[in-house]
Amino acid sequence: MTTTRIAETAPTAPPAPHLGAGDRLRLWWSALPRPYQWGIGVPFIALLAALPILRPPILTTQGTDFGGVLAQFGMYALLAIGLNVVVGQAGLLDLGYVGFYAIGAYTVGLLTSPDSPWNQTDTWLSRHWAWVFALPIAIAVTAVSGLILGTPTLRLRGDYLAIVTLGFGEIVRLLADNLQNITGGGRGLSGIAFPLVGQTPTRTKGVFSAGNTHLPLNFGTWWYWVSLALIIVVLLFVGNLERSRVGRAWVAIREDEDAAEIMGVPTFKFKLWAFLIGASIGGLSGVLYAGQVQFVSPPTFNVINSMLFLCAVIVGGQGNKLGVILGAFIIVYLPNFFLGRSDLFGIPIDGNAIADYKYLFFGLALMTLMIFRPQGLFPARQKLLSYGREVYVVARRAALAAAGRLPAADEDGAR
Amino acid sequence: MSIGPNDPQAGAEHTDQHLGAEEYLTQDSVEEEFLPDGGVAQVAVDLADVDPVLADPEAVAQLVAPDRRIRTEVGAALLRMEAVTMRFGGLVALDGVSFEIRRGEILGLIGPNGAGKTTCFNAMTGVYRPTSGQVVFDGRPLGAIKRNQITRLGIARTFQNIRLFSDMTALENVVVGTDARHRTSVPGALFRSRRHRTEEQDALERGMALLEFVGIGRRATQKARNLPYGDQRRLEIARALATEPKLLCLDEPAAGFNPTEKAELQDLIRKIRDDGYTVLLIEHDMRLVMGVTDRVVVLEFGRKIADGVPAEVSSDPAVIAAYLGVPDDATA
């Protein structure tokens, strides 16, 4: 019956609605009342946090410590969220993002490493909390560096911006390498501070020390938890921005910068904000890195890493903050998954070789994605309004009604 | 503070006549909406479900009406072009053009192709800086101001070739317009300050009202690029109105419209004026211009050749000569 109605009212309309699995999930989730969302969200996050303790059989990495891999994932997730603000939201291609990661890590290194001429541990930074106090300082320094890079370059065209930022990333690394008296040059800075908490006879330097290798609560696991907490905080802040004038300005700039300017959006100011916020989040991730590895040296901040971060954002889906976290997971986890594995479901494989080839696979993935799915695996459906919930609820009701109705219509048609 | 010819009653009358909205609402809102990429974004909504106030056209008109201080009195010159000349290399696009737009009127700016209409428009909206002469807006010369500041001063425009933010929903597009009058920035949004929350709520309410006002309320959650052509044009007008302009400039808003749509557009333009806005209309279609404007300025080869009420202008020999070859339009 419904079918005939459709035929009458809109003969040219495409016959069936297409609601992908993702759309259905999104619909279902956003139609849930807030308490239910909390009720599902909190246990889910708890489950994520418990992963290194549960050590699920296939998921657990074999060649490297699972906790450590998850900690690295946490850092990359932060990087992806930050880069997503710049690339995904504001549409500014930044190929030198690793520079901010480096600046964050080196700031902590310079403030707390005994190798650094500017070491402040035991002066005004207490030994126990040096890392924690260095964190806001490092974020401020990276934010300022974002400002310094952005002010002259954000007036450039998109493709030029990409190359200039690439140059910036490389310059940061070269500075770290060349300013030997300060950064230790190629030797790097070691002995960087970490929070000295939870000291026991078996864990003499506390739970965050690289010396804590007692499974399952080794130092990787603890740093994973720290990064998970920071991810949640950053997501809340970034979400607030996204559903505000700021997020709308970014998307408007991405879509049509001239039109945005003419509609009263101060485009330069908001591009600069995007750079500054992205830089701060990248710096935060660098601080985590410095604390976890307790050592920084220039090769870690090679420009090729910028491409890897970009890969996480593109694969995950530009503009989708949860998507890019999954992208980061893929980038970090997949190579580690294969590392040290000689068989998968009974099939013999050379896991180490597969892990070695990661850049080859990522490169191929980027090329294929750009041809067949340029929006990434989990494309964005951004919400840009703070109080739009009511409107979305009404829309959702209509969508669900329609989606529920039309498959039935197809059946009718078949009969 | 005087608000001008903002009589809610008048606005309501026009809403009743307004064809677009009525037509839309009588259709079954769900079935015809499915576009290939699917999802929530394609579904029609009834904004009155969200905010019952929006079911009442009078209330809508009141929400949409501009709420800001305008120094210029109603009927006095809101914008004055003072001997504006615009030269590009050897080409003189505008040659000492002077005219005024009075507050509360609909002024038509017409002329054959290449007459300098668009250049004139760009000089007003800050895209170009005049070679000589000046543009005075609401008692203040527009000198070296950034384009986004001109919008916030109170000149809003639509684009001849539609330039919506195509990946945003209709509602979001309009809210970007309202943002031009907002003052919170990153810190406010980050910590959700009180002012930020008020502004966001107001923006949403006004945004929905604007969509209802131009007759595309049910398209609120659809992406701009998925809207039918006519609705995209209406959305551009809504987005420009969202910035609470003192002067709304419409750049060939009827391009590509059929006669019915043109008639609807005329109604909408009148409704906008009656709601308290001043409108500048640049248009090719003489019939539309003559039917809706209070005054008309005619340009030819960068010079003003006529300025007066439509009846006067359309019988002006110079204008007829300029339009010779399109007698149908000239006699309209």
Add this chain to the structure above:
Amino acid sequence: MLASFDIGALGHSFWALTISGLTYGSIYALVAVGYTLVYGVLRLINFAHSEIFMLGMFGQYAALMMFGFAPQGDAYDMGVAQTLMYLGLAMIGGMVVSGAAAVGLERVAYRPLRRRGAPALVFLITAIGASFVLQEFVHFVLPKLTNNTLGGLNAQQPIRLVSPSTQFTIFGATVTNVDIAIVVSALALAFATDRFINGTKFGRGIRSVAQDPVTATLMGVSRERVIMLTFLIGGVLAGAAALLYTLRVPNGIIYNGGFILGIKAFCAAVLGGIGNLRGALLGGLLLGVMEMYGQTVFGNEWRDVVAFVVLVLVLMFRPTGILGESLGRARA
């Protein structure tokens, strides 16, 4: 802290630095042509061009191996004529590999995107992906295919056909046979390219597409063929540059050896005015020389920084480069 500035060194080795800079500069120039041509025609920064250059280095190396040369401590000592012949053959080997790779890249990576009308950023990201793939191909796959004689983690053992020997001096600066070979062949190739673009039917096709793709297509120019030709020329020149580069830096043949050189060549293209053929040549020579001066004043380790700083300064103060953009008007 910062390396002490050594202006004095610049003074007394000025000519030696200039000559050294010109040899590097002519290599940058040849690679820069590839960026400039592709940009002129497609408005695309072919980020993977540095990998095309890198493949060229392996191409000429493989050619030499086929002719029976093997890495050894000293340079082969053949007569001038024979050395030149083998250098020429090696160059052709590099050109063939680079040219084929460039055309293949265009086919596999860019053409499908063009068909889909993808935005510029998508092209750039694809180029980055292609760059990864080509590097990792040489890093991991090539050694497997060639029984570990080519590619892999480490740089190839150099095959030296000629050892630098001083030919004459100007202003106290020595000029070696390698310097002469590099500058002379680079200038010859640049001249030939310039003649080809500005003096032949094919070149006219390229320029017309660069200037106005739509009209060019209407006039019967095949855009696809022009694009292919553009990539081919860029690739061939990169292959030639690869041989010249290995003459200067014999142990630079490594899978990631193209990256920095590619960036510098791009910088040279921008410096001269991207899209402008002669600009690329001028930009290359200028950058090479500036880099040498900068390296002497600030210290060797800052050499790469000079290129980036130049790039940023040029983009900030004269984004269209020294000679201005546009391949179409390269003749003027």
